[in-house]
Amino acid sequence: MIEAVMLWNEPNNKSHWDFEIDPEWTTYGTMVKLAADAIRSERHWLLRVLGGISPIDPGFIANMGRQGVLEHVDVVAVHGFPLDWNHWQIHEWPAKIEEIRVVTDRPLWITEIGVSTFGAEEVQEFGLRRSAELLRGKVERIHWYSLYDLPRAWPATTRHREAEGSSYYRHFYMGLLREDGTPKRALRLFPEYTPEFGLCQWFHFEDHRLDDAVAWLKELGVRHLRTGLSWADSFRPGAEAWFDRQMKALEPFEVTLTYCFTPEHAGVRPHHTSPPHRIEEFADFCARMTRRYA
Template sequence: MIEAAMIWNEPNNKSHWDPAIDPEWVRFGQMVNLAADAIAEANPDVIRVLGGISPIDPSFMNRMKRYGVLDRVNAVAVHGFPLDWNLWSIHEWPKKLDEIRAVTDLPVWVSEVGISTFGAEEVQVWGLQRTAELLKGNAERIQWYSLFDLPQEWGATTRHREAEGSSYYRHFYMGLVREDGTPKPSLEEFAKHTPEMGLVQWFHYLDPRLDDAVKLMKQLGVTHLRTGLSWADSFRPDALAWFDRQMAALEDFKVTVTFCFTPEHRGVAPHHTSPPQVPEEFAAFCAQMIERYAPRSVQAEKPRELVY
C-alpha cells in the first residue's frame, strides 16, 4: 500500500520541530538516519523521502547533506505557499526548485503546495491554475494541499495558533471542499490536472471523512496521495485497528506515508515537536509500519516489535 515513506514533516519549521532543543538539527539528522536505515531494511523498494522543508532553504539541505541524511534517502521534498505564508511570489516556483537542485542531485518533490480561500475562493482557482503551469513537468511529484478544509473545532498544528492572526486562520481554508462538504470552484479546476497532480490529505485519528475522501479522490482521477501515520497516535487505544482501516481504504492509491509527531511521553520535552528521548524508538515505529503495510514480496522474517 505504501509507495514512499516520508521521514518527518517540515523539520525546519518550529511548528513541527523544536529548534530550542535541537538548534543545529543534530538530533534530527541522527533520527532520520536511523529511520531511513530501518525503512530500507524493512523494504528497500519503498522510496525514502526527507520530510518536506518549509521554508525552502538550500542551507538546511546542505546541513542534511553534511549529516549524511541525503546519502540515505531517495528524494527530498519542499513545501510552498506563496499566496499565504511565504515571502516570495508564486512566479518564483522554478527558481525555488533550482535552488534545491543546486545542492543535491536527488529528485525534488513538491509534497505540499496550496492556496487558501481565506480571502476569496477565486484566488484559489487562479493560484491552482498558475501552480499547475509552473510545476507540471518541472517537479518529480506534485501534491496539492488539501482535499478538505480543516474543521474549525479541530485546531491547526502550529505553535502559536490565534496569536498568528490571519496566518493561523488560513490553515482552515486550504481545501478544495468546504467543511460542510460542498465543493469550492477550485475542485473542478483541480480535476483538469490529475493524475499529474496528486493530493495531500491528513486523516486524524478515527477521521469520519476517510470514506468520503476515497470516493471523491477516485472521481477526481487522483492516483497518488500523501497522508500520515502518527507515531503519537500509535499509543492511542486501538491505534493499529485505525491504521489498518485507513491504509486498507487507501489501497488503490500510490501512497506516500509521512511518519512524524513525537508522543509527549517519549519526547525530550512533552510536545509533538520534540526530538525523541530514544531516536531508535521512532525508527522502530517506521519499520513496523513498513513491514505491516508495504512488506517485501517475500517476507520470511518475523515482523519486528516496537521498542520502548
C-alpha cells in the same frame, strides 16, 4: 499501494520540530539516518523521502548533506504556499526549485502546495492554474494541499495560533472542499491536472471523512496521495484498528506515507514537536509500520 515513506513533516518549521532543543538538527539528522536504514531493511525498494521542508531553505538541505543524511534518502521534498505564508511570489516557484537543486542531486518532489480561500475562492482558482503552469513537468511529484478544509473545531498544527492573525485562520481554508464536504470553485478545475497532480490529505485519528475522501479522490482522478501515520497516535487505545482501516481504504492509491509526531512521554519535552529521548524508538515505529503496510 505505498510508493514512498517520508521521515517527518517540515522539520525546519518550529511548528513541527523543536529546533530550540536541536538547533543544528543533529538529532533529527541522526534519527533520519537510523529510521531510513530500518525502512530499507524492511522493504529495500521503497522510496525514502526527507521530511518536506517549509520554508524552502537550501541551507537546511546543505546541512543534511554535510551530516550524511542525504546518502540515506532517495528524494528530498519542499512545501510552498506563496499566496498565504511565504515571503515570495508565486511566479518564483521555478527559482525556488533551482535553489534546492544546486545543493543536492537527489530527485525533488513538491509534497505540499496549495492556496487558501480565506480571502476569496477565486484566489484558489488562480493559484491552482498558475501553479500548474509553473510546475508541471518540473518535478516528479506534486501533491496539492488539501482535499478538505480543516474543521474549525480542530486546532491547526502551528505554534502561535491566533497570535498569527489571518495566517492562523488560513490553515482552515486550504481545501478544495469545505468542512461540510461541499465543493469550492477550484474543485471543478482539479481533474484537468490529475493524475499528474496528487493530493495531500491528513487524516486525524478515527477521522469521520475517510470514506467520503476516498470517493472524492477517485472521482477527481487522483492516483498519488500523501498522508501520514502518527507515532503519537500509535499509543492510543484502538490505534492498530484505526491504522488498519485507514490503510485498507487507501489501497487504490499510490501513497506517500509520512511518519511523524513524537508521543509526549517519549519527548525531551512533552510535545509532539520534541526530539525524542531515544531516536531508536522512532526507527522502530517506522520499521513496524513499513512491515505492516508496505
